[in-house]
Amino acid sequence: MIEVKELTKKFGSKTVLNGISFTADKGQITCLIGINGVGKTTILNAIMALTPINSGEILIDGEKIHKESYEKITFIPDATIMLPQMRISEAMQFMADFYDCWNQKRADEILQFFRLKENDRISELSKGNTAKVNLLLGLAMDVDYLLMDEPFSGIDIFSREQIANVFSSHLVEDRGVIITTHEINDIEHLIDKVVLLDNGVVTKEFNTEEIRENEGKSVVDVMREVYQG
Amino acid sequence: MKRYWKLISIVLITVLVIGTFYIQTGIAKSELPEFDIKTISGNEAELDRIALLGHYGSGGLIDYLEITESGTEYASGDSFLRQLSGNYTSSEVKRLQKNYRNFMRGKNNGMGTFFENESIVAYAKLGMDSMSVSNYQPHSIDISILNKETKKETSFDISIVDDNYQSMYIYAVYVDEEMKILTNNSYYDSQAGKERTEVHVYSIDISAEKLVNDDVILNTEDASPKTIAGIHIPGNLDETDTTNYLLKREIHKEVSDERESYYELTDAELFLYDIGTNELEPINLSNDYLMNAYPIFINDAFIYFLQEDEGELKIVIYNVATKEVERNQTFNFSNNDPLYDSFYKIKDEKLYIINTYYKFAASGSIFIADINTGETLFEGTIEMDNSDQQRMSDLYIYDIEFR
Amino acid sequence: MSRYFKLVNFELNRFIKIYLVLAGVIILSQIAGVILQANSYLRMASEIINVEMLSRSEFINQYGTMSFYQITQSIWFDGPIALSIVSLLIYVFFIWYRDWLGKNTFVYRLLMLPTARINIYLSKATVIFLMVLGLIALQLVLLPIEINLLKWMVPLDFRTDMSIYEILMTNYMTILIPLTITEFIINYGTGLMVVFIVFTAILFERSYRWKGILFGLIYGAFAVVLFFMPMILQSTILYEFFYPLELLALHFVTGLIVMGLSVWVGNFLLNKKIRI
Numbered sequence: 001m002i003e004v005k006e007l008t009k010k011f012g013s014k015t016v017l018n019g020i021s022f023t024a025d026k027g028q029i030t031c032l033i034g035i036n037g038v039g040k041t042t043i044l045n046a047i048m049a050l051t052p053i054n055s056g057e058i059l060i061d062g063e064k065i066h067k068e069s070y071e072k073i074t075f076i077p078d079a080t081i082m083l084p085q086m087r088i089s090e091a092m093q094f095m096a097d098f099y100d101c102w103n104q105k106r107a108d109e110i111l112q113f114f115r116l117k118e119n120d121r122i123s124e125l126s127k128g129n130t131a132k133v134n135l136l137l138g139l140a141m142d143v144d145y146l147l148m149d150e151p152f153s154g155i156d157i158f159s160r161e162q163i164a165n166v167f168s169s170h171l172v173e174d175r176g177v178i179i180t181t182h183e184i185n186d187i188e189h190l191i192d193k194v195v196l197l198d199n200g201v202v203t204k205e206f207n208t209e210e211i212r213e214n215e216g217k218s219v220v221d222v223m224r225e226v227y228q229g
Numbered sequence: 230m231k232r233y234w235k236l237i238s239i240v241l242i243t244v245l246v247i248g249t250f251y252i253q254t255g256i257a258k259s260e261l262p263e264f265d266i267k268t269i270s271g272n273e274a275e276l277d278r279i280a281l282l283g284h285y286g287s288g289g290l291i292d293y294l295e296i297t298e299s300g301t302e303y304a305s306g307d308s309f310l311r312q313l314s315g316n317y318t319s320s321e322v323k324r325l326q327k328n329y330r331n332f333m334r335g336k337n338n339g340m341g342t343f344f345e346n347e348s349i350v351a352y353a354k355l356g357m358d359s360m361s362v363s364n365y366q367p368h369s370i371d372i373s374i375l376n377k378e379t380k381k382e383t384s385f386d387i388s389i390v391d392d393n394y395q396s397m398y399i400y401a402v403y404v405d406e407e408m409k410i411l412t413n414n415s416y417y418d419s420q421a422g423k424e425r426t427e428v429h430v431y432s433i434d435i436s437a438e439k440l441v442n443d444d445v446i447l448n449t450e451d452a453s454p455k456t457i458a459g460i461h462i463p464g465n466l467d468e469t470d471t472t473n474y475l476l477k478r479e480i481h482k483e484v485s486d487e488r489e490s491y492y493e494l495t496d497a498e499l500f501l502y503d504i505g506t507n508e509l510e511p512i513n514l515s516n517d518y519l520m521n522a523y524p525i526f527i528n529d530a531f532i533y534f535l536q537e538d539e540g541e542l543k544i545v546i547y548n549v550a551t552k553e554v555e556r557n558q559t560f561n562f563s564n565n566d567p568l569y570d571s572f573y574k575i576k577d578e579k580l581y582i583i584n585t586y587y588k589f590a591a592s593g594s595i596f597i598a599d600i601n602t603g604e605t606l607f608e609g610t611i612e613m614d615n616s617d618q619q620r621m622s623d624l625y626i627y628d629i630e631f632r
Numbered sequence: 633m634s635r636y637f638k639l640v641n642f643e644l645n646r647f648i649k650i651y652l653v654l655a656g657v658i659i660l661s662q663i664a665g666v667i668l669q670a671n672s673y674l675r676m677a678s679e680i681i682n683v684e685m686l687s688r689s690e691f692i693n694q695y696g697t698m699s700f701y702q703i704t705q706s707i708w709f710d711g712p713i714a715l716s717i718v719s720l721l722i723y724v725f726f727i728w729y730r731d732w733l734g735k736n737t738f739v740y741r742l743l744m745l746p747t748a749r750i751n752i753y754l755s756k757a758t759v760i761f762l763m764v765l766g767l768i769a770l771q772l773v774l775l776p777i778e779i780n781l782l783k784w785m786v787p788l789d790f791r792t793d794m795s796i797y798e799i800l801m802t803n804y805m806t807i808l809i810p811l812t813i814t815e816f817i818i819n820y821g822t823g824l825m826v827v828f829i830v831f832t833a834i835l836f837e838r839s840y841r842w843k844g845i846l847f848g849l850i851y852g853a854f855a856v857v858l859f860f861m862p863m864i865l866q867s868t869i870l871y872e873f874f875y876p877l878e879l880l881a882l883h884f885v886t887g888l889i890v891m892g893l894s895v896w897v898g899n900f901l902l903n904k905k906i907r908i
Contacts, residue, residue: 050743050908070746081740097638098745235648236641239766246769251813309814313876335872
């Protein structure tokens with residue numbers, strides 16, 4: 001379980017996150033929803049210790065992040081974080097070199113699924129394929145938790161579908177996933193939990209299944225209530 | 230492993246090349262010529278406790294060296310750490326540094342002068358107005374004294390009242406009942422438009438830490454245009470060896486051209502200055518001695534003059550107590566190098582003459598004789614080993630050290 | 633193999649192309665310099681000997697012989713060395729900033745590696761250090777080759793031979809290639825320390841951005857003052873107090889402190905303050 005407790009983050013005098021708390025369980029897809037600039041990416045960066053936080057605490061399976069944690073949790077940002085001059089094969093080699101949890105068999109499987117070519121250079125790929133490589137490098141790791149930042153933004157419709165399919169496959173099954181998005185249409189049916197963010201605070205945290213069964217509302221309905229009401 | 234070949238080969242090559250270079254540097258330094266003292270006659274044991282200090286090289290490339298009986302040692306052959314701890318420090322000062330390490334702190338920069346006897350080590354240095362190099366105007370003499378027995382260190386300053394002096398240097402420090410500091414003070418005489426020099430003997434009461442007497446034993450202002458006066462500090466005074474005496478020499482000249490570039494000696498006078506009593510008295514010697522003999526050594530009883538007489542080398546020994554020439558000692562010195570190219574020293578009643586300068590593969594000479602009997606104790610040459618190699622450089626010997 | 637070595641290898645491969653170009657420029661330029669200068673000297677010699685009807689020895693007396701000294705004084709020889717120094721100095725900064733460049737910020741990946749983040753710092757420093765020493769080794773290999781090339785081109789009468797040590801002694805190169813191993817260790821130890829100081833200053837900037845530039849400069853000044861503290865004392869309140877060896881030992885100690893401090897602060901910044 002990933003626990004975010006009272007997370008506060010300021011950029012200069014501007015408070016972006018003001019005491020954010022939520023949890024994300026293993027085996028569930030948790031979606032952070034909020035308008036652009038609400039600090040979703042910052043939360044993911046903070047979980048990965050990629051940006052300092054002003055106060056609060058983040059625990060992964062009960063402990064603070066440390067170097068071995070990166071064998072257990074990984075982050076797929078919205079842009080490639082591999083060297084653009086690398087070929088896909090070299091990028092995979094790099095991952096295999098540094099991560100014990102790298103699963104080459106699974107990587108090959110995803111490669112095939114996305115129809116990517118090993119020898120292509122990352123810099124020469126289309127936007128959709130770049131995102132897929134990004135996804136490939138994260139998903140092929142045998143980690144317990146996956147963080148994804150806007151996996152669908154700016155991607156063509158076919159790629160979207162392919163990527164969305166990944167979420168319902170065994171590639172994501174059993175893992176804890178935190179995903180950020182500002183439009184949930186594509187994945188509404190996939191997500192287990194929603195954390196709504198506004199003005200640096202969590203405005204609502206709910207289970208999609210429960211709210212559908214108990215109140216008969218979709219995620220979008222709840223969002224409308226929260227933001228307009 | 231295969232993917233690491235670039236890293237591994239760069240590391241290996243770098244370590245190998247740099248390692249080899251520094252191993253070879255050690256070897257290459259031994260390529261500098263080896264100088265040996267070769268015996269012509271006499272007892273080699275005479276060389277046991279002496280070392281010739283010099284440098285070898287040409288142009289800007291000079292390497293300091295030390296020639297002893299056992300061979301040549303170059304300063305560059307020393308490890309860097311040894312070079313750092315003092316190529317330019319005399320062995321006397323090194324000895325003092327070893328024995329009185331804390332007292333000697335900050336006193337090794339060649340700025341001051343030492344004196345040592347059985348009970349004390351004394352040090353005097355000029356106090357400058359600022360630490361900047363451009364301002365050498367001294368305002369005081371800073372004195373430190375170490376009591377060897379109590380290990381107590383005393384320091385005090387003696388301020389120099391006359392602030393006209395533009396530069397000063399300390400010839401020697403001497404301690405008996407009082408402390409005496411010999412200095413050369415120069416100033417610019419704007420009226421005459423000339424640089425003037427004074428030689429002072431400052432007498433200092435150590436316990437009161439006060440200047441008690443300032444004796445000017447030489448002043449170029451007093452001298453007539455036909456006189457050149459100079460102070461002769463015998464070679465042994467600048468070391469921590471001690472003697473009570475100084476010599477003052479005045480030369481009278483006849484200028485034979487207007488630009489004073491050439492003159493003939495007409496007369497010379499010599500005075501003995503007793504540092505202990507501050508008394509200056511003339512030495513009565515015949516003109517032949519006064520004009521042609523060159524004082525090289527003084528001890529408490531004798532003054533030794535060196536004179537070259539028709540190719541023959543002679544030491545004139547003057548007795549201070551009787552005020553007469555004790556005797557002339559001649560030496561059987563076969564080398565016919567001119568006197569001015571040689572280096573003289575008297576130590577423990579032995580005369581040492583070393584030819585200072587030679588070029589290319591020519592050999593130098595060393596001569597040791599008993600000063601009392603004139604007997605040649607050792608005569609030899611300084612020769613370059615493997616001198617078949619053409620060498621572009623010169624050897625220059627500037628000092629002899631006794632160990 | 634530990635992740636540190638993998639990182640070193642990885643960083644090396646990122647720079648190897650530029651590095652090989654630098655090495656190539658050094659080799660080509662210095663060899664060309666020897667050939668061109670030897671040729672121009674020989675051409676001048678033959679012209680003067682023929683035109684002014686001088687004998688060989690008269691010519692040598694008037695115009696001097698050719699030695700490696702002339703070679704080292706030329707831009708062909710110095711130029712590529714200066715170029716390498718400047719390139720490596722720039723790379724000390726670029727080795728960090730390239731990871732933040734563009735939209736593909738590789739620093740995400742580096743910071744998410746399952747290894748202590750200080751290994752990133754140390755591997756970058758190692759690569760810089762190795763690159764410098766590699767070029768030194770290259771120069772040491774090149775010198776004897778160039779010396780022999782000169783010997784081969786210029787006849788014995790017209791040249792004065794210099795050994796590699798004489799060449800180094802008459803040149804600013806003694807700083808880069810000192811003649812004793814102790815000085816070598818001192819110079820490159822100091823160099824490594826400076827790399828650490830600069831790295832930590834860069835991390836200040838990367839952590840606090842605009843304010844970080846100021847922090848970095850303050851840190852750099854502080855580290856330099858700390859390192860030179862014995863020398864500063866020696867020339868002020870403890871005037872000439874230390875013996876040379878003591879001074880060296882003290883600088884060794886302050887140098888180690890500055891290196892340790894830089895790595896420690898760098899580690900702290902990488903773990904707690906760094907921003908992607």
